[in-house]
Amino acid sequence: MLKLEPKYDDIVIDTGRRDTASQRAALTVANVFLVPFIPRSFDIWTLQKVTTLIGEIRPINPELKIFAFLNRSDPRGRDNLGASELLSESDAYTFLDAPLGNRKAFSNAAAVGMSVTEVKPRDKKAINELQTLFNHCQLAMNGAG
Ligand SMILES: Nc1ncnc2c1ncn2[C@@H]1O[C@H](COP(=O)(O)OP(=O)(O)O)[C@@H](O)[C@H]1O
Numbered sequence: 001m002l003k004l005e006p007k008y009d010d011i012v013i014d015t016g017r018r019d020t021a022s023q024r025a026a027l028t029v030a031n032v033f034l035v036p037f038i039p040r041s042f043d044i045w046t047l048q049k050v051t052t053l054i055g056e057i058r059p060i061n062p063e064l065k066i067f068a069f070l071n072r073s074d075p076r077g078r079d080n081l082g083a084s085e086l087l088s089e090s091d092a093y094t095f096l097d098a099p100l101g102n103r104k105a106f107s108n109a110a111a112v113g114m115s116v117t118e119v120k121p122r123d124k125k126a127i128n129e130l131q132t133l134f135n136h137c138q139l140a141m142n143g144a145g
Pocket residue numbers: 016017071072073100101102103104105106107108110111
């Protein structure tokens with residue numbers, strides 16, 4: 001991973017849903033750790049595992065910025081708010097209040113290996129959500145991680 005660094009502006013490592021050796025290896029050298037949470041399957045057990053992992057990685061990579069956010073959020077209902085409140089409670093990471101909705105545009109784009117900013121027809125709401133998340137990340141990069 002460090003060998004690739006001089007060759008690229010950004011390197012994205014997509015790790016699985018589990019705590020794997022490859023994920024831990026990536027976290028030892030990463031600059032940013034993005035942690036998406038689905039509000040529906042949200043439960044304190046997963047959050048506790050992530051918080052424990054962060055506690056173990058922090059001493060090894062103290063500069064690591066960690067951002068949690070909601071993915072596949074619901075268009076309505078109380079789940080988003082409940083999940084956001086829960087995620088806001090921890091100091092282990094920075095919670096970004098910039099949810100990505102559960103939208104066909106995201107899955108259609110993923111299916112062809114692209115971003116919603118690249119595929120046609122353009123879904124303005126999806127693009128806006130992604131841009132807002134990006135802006136929140138950038139703002140937070142200059143603040144606490
Ligand atoms: N915000 C979203 N809206 C709609 N579909 C989504 C969204 N996020 C993920 N998906 C769908 O779920 C699939 C897996 O998503 P991903 O975030 O890669 O989760 P995981 O890697 O944990 O399976 C994507 O390829 C896409 O089809």
